[in-house]
Every structure is written in structure tokens, then in C-alpha cells.
Amino acid sequence: MTTSTGSEPSAAAPLLDLQGLVVAVRRRRRLWSSMALLGMLLGAAVAVLMPPPPTAVTKVLVAHQADQPNDPGTLIRTDAALLQTTQIAGRALQSLKSTQKPEDFMKAYAGIGLTNNLLQITVTGDSDAQAVAWAKALADAFVADHVQRIQATADAEAKTLLDQRDRMQTELAQVNKSIGDAPQQSGPKASANTESLYARRAELTARITDFGQRAAEARVGTPQLIAGTQVVDAPRTVRVSLPRTAATNAGVGLVLGLVLGLVVAAIGAVVADRPVLRRDIAGSLGVSIISELPRRSPWLWRRKRIRAARERLTASLARTVRGSAEPLSLLELGCARGTSLIALELAGALGAQEPVVVVDGLPGSQLSGRRPKPGDPTVVSGEGGAAEAHQGRRIGVGSVAPGTAWTDLQYLGTRTVLVVRAGHGSVAWLHTVARQLADQRIPVVGVVLIDPDPRDRTDGTLWDGPRSAPRGPSERGALQNGGGTSHAVQAVGEGRAPTELPSWARVPDIDQEAR
Template sequence: MTTSTTSESSAATPLFDLQALVVAVRRRRRLWCSLALVGLLVGAALAVLRPPPPSAVTKVLVAHQEDQANDTGTLIRTDVQLLQTTRIAGNALQSLKSPEKPEDFMRDYRGTGLTNNLLQIDVTGDSDADAVARAKALADAFVADHVKRMQEAAKAESKALADQRDRMQVELAQVNKEIGDRSPESDPKASANIESLFARRAELDSRIADFDQRSEEARTGTPKVIAGTQIVDAPRAVRHSLPRAAATNAAIGLVLGLFLGLAVAAVGTVVADRPVLRRDIAANLGASVIAELPRRSGRLWQRRRTRAARDRLTATLARTVRGSAEPVSLLELGCARSTSVIALDLAKALAAEGPLVIIDGLPGSQLAGRRPKPGDPTVVSGERAAAVSDQERRIGVGSVAPGTAWTDLQYLGTQTVLVVRAGHGSAAWLHTVSRQLADLLIPVIGVVLIDPDPRDRTDGTLWDGLHTALRSHNERLARENVTGRPRTERPSWARVPDIDQEAR
């Protein structure tokens, strides 16, 4: 039975709780909103403090002798890389009569292949006029270098074809010499040899004519390449709009900051493992969530709802303290101020029923050191708790934050209500709190959740924890004190089905 229950529990626990991650990231919206705002401001500031340098742009139409319709851009990529060479940069600087080094000049421009035959050149300078002059010099140097390379390639190809033709002509002259005045009819015995010589001569004539034609085509194609390579878009200065640049940089910074913030929030949530959902907090503490309160009063239209929730919690805790013969304590985790307010409200609700003392066990004596107001209950520090009379009702207020003196908690109360801020303690620390209180035999009769997620719809009730749950705690006290039939109505925050008879 135990094995099956364990296996079912393991199967029901997801390896990665996406809902908890989304809720935790949403709760850290201040972080990622702040980073997004910082990114937006940094982007806008960079556009103002570091404006782009003066720049110019020009476009060059590049004709290639090897142009083909199915070219994938290899030739224009080669031209882009040739543009980024010290030879072209040096020729451009020489025309500008600039002492700048070609290696330094190469950092100030770049080429982009727009199509297979269109090259765009972007150049920066000290001013718009300087950028335009550098762009023109660079484009002229590239065109001149490209034309020179095409001419040299055409000359080399034409010379190679002419050399092949000359060799063929020499061989043709040798064949003609061997043939002489002979013919197949004049010498029937050597007719086969003479026919092969005639065939060879015809072949050489054809190949010589082919080489002549190809050499002529090589020379003819060069003027087309020279005429086709030209500057089609004259160098012009690029106008930069500061508002547009600031808006663009701000949008980029906003997106990057938002992405970084979400990533940091998600990673931090996974690493920290701080439960946010009431379901996870109740499971880790081993006690049901009995009430929820916002951390702050909220907006004007939310204050009435917050005040009503605080009044319901005060009434619930007051009924518990009245019906208990043992002192009850309020132990906080990450919400000392809210716990102090709850303790003062509870003391005021019980003040008319007899003397009451609040024992302040919080770090720093937040309650004991405050300036008392008319009608406030007596507050003593934890060191003076032993001097409190047994005839006075006491309410202990302490903390279960890291560094807590666990053995002192039993002097604040033999049963407790935990006041926990959602997302403050890690799962490991919540387990530690539950284990330490169990070792001290201090039952947790409920958990008050501070600053819950408003979209959390999970159930914070532990159905197998009726021995410490507040809903059965009052009924058990009623039976022990023989006060008659226990009351069966449920507080509005509980929304618990009537399963007490089944539990018993």
C-alpha cells in the first residue's frame, strides 16, 4: 500500500512545473521591466552620445567575362573580397594623396554584393565631403583594377590561342611539304599515306581557323567587360536622422533588455527553487493555507478588500486563541512587518477579554521598540518573557528565517501559525522549518500567505493534515472542553468540503 502511494505521488509530481515557472517569472516583473527600461535608455543614449560617423555610399556595376545565368553569387563575392585588399586600398589612397596606411583605411569601408553584378561600397570619413571623396576614389580604384585584370586575362588568353595557332601552322607547313605535288592518282602504291596527309592537312586548317576565331572573340569580349564595369550610382553622403536612430536603438535595447531580464528571472527562479504557488508552499510546510493577505495596501479601490481580508483573519485567529488552553505564536518568514500588524490586530481584538501581552521574538525588537499608541497592548521583548504572569494571555511573535534559535520558539507558543511571504523561502528551507517545528512538538495549525499571486488558482489545503489543520483544531478543542456540539460552518476563505466525518 505504501509503495503504491509513493509511486502515485512520484508520478503526480512533474519533473518541470511550467506553471510555477511562469508565475515566478511574472512576480519578478520589476526585474525584467527594469532591465528592459535600462536597455531602452542605453540604446537611446548611445544614439545621442555616439552618433554614427559621416559616411558615403556608391554602387558599381561589375561585368564579368564568365557571367552565367545560373551563377550563385560566387563572382560578386570574389569582388567583395578583392575590394578588401591592400592593393585597391593603396591605389585609392594614392589617388587621394593620403599618407594613411592601407591597413587602416580598410577598416573604414566595406563592400556588399547586392546582386550577381551590383556591388555597393560604404565608406566612412572625417566629414561628409571626405567620405564622398574616399568613396569615389575607392570605386575608381576598384573599376580600374577590375578592367586591368580583365584586359590582362584577355591578352593572356589571346596569346595562348595565337601560340596554339602558330604551332598548328608550323605543322601544316610540314604536312604541305610532305605532300608536295603528289596526289593519290599519281602514285597508287603510296595512296594510303597521301590520303592520311590530306586528312591531316584538312584537320589542321580547321583547327587553325578555330583558334583564329577564339582569339578574335577573346579580344572582342574585353571591350564589353570594360564598358559594362562602371559606377552606376555616384558617391553621395548618407544622411543620418538622430530621432530615427534613437528610436531604432531604443527599440533594440528594449528587446535585448527584456529578453535578458526574462532569461535572468527564469534562470534565477529555477536555481533558487522558491515556491510561489499556495499548493507548493502548503506541501513543503506540511500545513494548509488558511488565509491570504497582500503585502501592501494596494490601490484605493483594493484597500476595502484588503481590510476585509485582514478582519476575517483576525477573527479566525481570535477564535483559535480563545478556544485554546495553550499559547499560540505567529512565526514569520520574510514578512516581519505584516506579522507585527497581524499580531497587533489580534491583540486589540482580544484586549477586552482580559490582560494580554505580546512577546516580541523578532530580530531587532520591531514590536518592543516601537512607540506605543493609545489602546495598544503591552509588548515585551523575548528576554522578559519569563517575567510575564501566567494569568495573562500571551501571543508570541517570532521568526523562522535562517539563523533562528529554534529552541527559543517553544517559549513563544506551543502551537503556531506561520506567516510566510510567497516566493521568499526556498523549498529546502521550508522543509527545514517544518522539520524543526515537528522536532520541537510545535504543531502548525495553519499558514497565512503574504503577497500571493493574484492569478494563483491552486489548492493550498492539505487533505491528509486534519490532525493539525485549523478546521479540525477548533472542533477538537470543543470536544476536549465539553462545550457541546461543535460548530460546522466554514469561514469564507476555507471553501472546504465537509469531510470531517470521513477523516474521523
């Protein structure tokens, strides 16, 4: 059981009530379900009204000189990036004999690496034939460019090795010449010099041989790389299934619309700060919830349940009215039509024993514009309520919505029952209603909650503090004489600090906040 925590400091309250947020979002299911449905319809409409253009795809096997088994895909990503260059686009356009700009042509295709050595090229065109032709030209241009770069790299490497070999051959010729001149000299120094020349000649001969072999190997590996780079999947058109595309787009739109709707509903619930739980509504008004009435439902089995709930509510209110000679008023917040029906049913239940007059104080035409039926009670306007009071019991119907004339509420009834729709009024306005009713000395019998959340398991009864509404004539007279004033009303009249008031009246500066 959840009880009120009015005695706890405000700092202990959570910044975000997750339970209230979940309930508020669930109550706005029409919003996010409508957005999800709209997203699904838009996704399907896009697939039908904006079909994908003709598309062709081809695959190219790319051989790299620096291929490694543990390559993370850097080389193939480099090839995909090279595909999106004006050089390759220009070569493809040149082979197609097209005057289109390479920059514009690059927007019609894309490349992606499927593996470390497999590149997929996707091209879109105005027709299937055009897309296939463009894909073939791009694949051929890419292969030619890749082969050219391989040959250029191999030629550059071989040329560098051969240049080194030529320089060493020149040096070897000088060494040989020095060795040929060595017999003309004699002595230990000449002998040592001759030995060093022979050692240098041997070293240069070995290095010249090595550079020659490396240059040959550089050229030998090039044909393998050239042969390994080829088109392995000829260009072909991509067949698109309209039903499958529409279903996919509808599913994506459904998810996006649902997520967007949930986000909007959650943000709206947090910003609006309108309580939907029983405990929050009772705590904000400072009055316990005495009854509930579910919202209207199109299902037959729920209609019987709602009809039974209305009958129980009418019987309970009838007992409350008969228990006192003071007139009772029903004050609505967000449910004028439901309150007018409750008042008419209550008047009908009381009319079997005594005359009943319903005083219409609602701002709309829920009662005044209603066509009277046989057996309906007498309905008078707020101005004629006092004149009709002597004819029988009086039941007033009014509103506590923004713009209410608070001083006129006491003419509708000296006691009142608040009929509040869950999630309609903000916390600040509920506090304002409680404070204004306390200032007008109108005791509140209880709250009838309209359209409560069916999964709400919180308690709408206030367990701390005294009763906020005197029930009988003796209490009413004691209230007027000042001897039996309830603690809540007395605290408001004395202007005590908010911490000295019960939980329902602890609303500092709420009038200023409501304005």
C-alpha cells in the same frame, strides 16, 4: 482541484515545474522590467553620446564574363572580398596621395553585393567630404582593377588560341612541303600517303581558322564587359536622423534587456528553488494554508480590498485564539513587519474582551522599536513574556528564519500560526521548519500566506494524511501523554523511514541539507 501527491514516488515528480517557473519569473517582474528599461535607456544614450561617424555610399555595376541567370551571388561576393584587399586599398590611397597604410584604410570601408551585378561600397571618414572622396577613390580603383583583370583574362585567352594557331600553321607548312614532294614518288603506297597528307592539310586549315575566330571573339567580348563595369550611383553622404537612430537603438536595447532579464530571472528561480504556489508551500510545510494576505498596493481600489482581507484574517485568528486557552504564537518567514502588524491587530481585536500581552520574539525592532499609540496592546520582550502571562492572554511573535533558536519557540506559544511570504524560503528550509516544529511538539494551526500570486489557481489544502496540528486541550493532553499523538509527529519521533511519513514530513536528511 489540486491535491497533494505525497504517496507518489519522488521519481514521478517533474524535473521542472513550468507553472511554478512562470509564476516565479512573473513575481520578479521588477528585475526584468528594470533591465528592459535600463537597456532602452542605454540604447538611446549610445545614439546620443556616440553618434555614427560621417558616412558615404556609392554603387558600382559590375559585369562578369561568366554571368549566369541562376548565379547565387558567388561572383558579386568575390568582388566584395576583392574590395577588401591591400591592392585596391593601395590604389585608392595612391590616387588620394595619402600616406595611410592600406591595412588601416581597409577598416574604414566595406562592400556588400545588393544583386548579382550591383556592388555597394560604404565608407566612413572624419568628415563628409573625406568620406565622399574616399568612396570615389575606392570605386574608381575597383573599376580599374576589374577592367584590368578582364583585359588580362581576354589577352591570356587570345594569346593561348593564337599560339595554338601558330603551331598548327607550322605543321601545315610541313604538310604542304610533303605534298609538294609527293609527285616525285610513284606506286600505290605513295598514292595512299598523298591522300592522307591532303586530308591532314584540310583538317589543319579548318582548325587554324577556328582558333583565329575564337581569338577574335575573345577580344571582341572584352569591350562590352569593360563598358558594363561602371559607377552607377555617385558617392553621396548618408544622412542620419538622430531621433530615428535613438528610437531604433532604444528598441533594440529594450528587447535585449528584456530577454536578458527574463533569462536571469528564470535561472535564479530554478537555482533558488523557492516555491511560490500554494500547493508547493503547503506540501513543503505539511500544513494547509488557512488564509492569505495580498501585498500592499499604491492603488486606492486595491487598498480597500487589502483592508477587507486583513479584517477577515484578524477575525479568523481571533476565533482561533478564543477557541482554546493555550497561548498562540505567530512565526514569520520573510515578513517580520507584516507579522508584527497582524499580531497588533489581533491583540487589539482580543483586547476588547480581555487583557492581551504581545510577546516580542522577533530578532529586529519591528515591535520593540515601534512607538506605542493610545489603545495599543502591551508589548513585552521574550524574557518578560512568562512574567506577564498571568495578566491576560498571551500572543507570541517570533521568527523561523535561518538562525532561529528553535528551543525558544515553545515559550512564545504552545500553538502557532506560520506567516510565510510566498517565494521567500527554499524548499529545504521549509522542510527544516516543519521538522523542527514537529521536534519541539508545537502544533501548527495553519499557514497565512503573504503576497500570494494573484493568478495562482492551485489548492493550498492538504487532503491526504491526518491533521498535523491538534486543535483543542484534549488533543494537546493526549499528545503529551502519547495517546493521541498525530501521525506526523509520531513518525518523526519513532524515526520511521521517509516513505512511512505523511507528505510534509517526508524530507530525508533535510537537516543535513539545510546545514
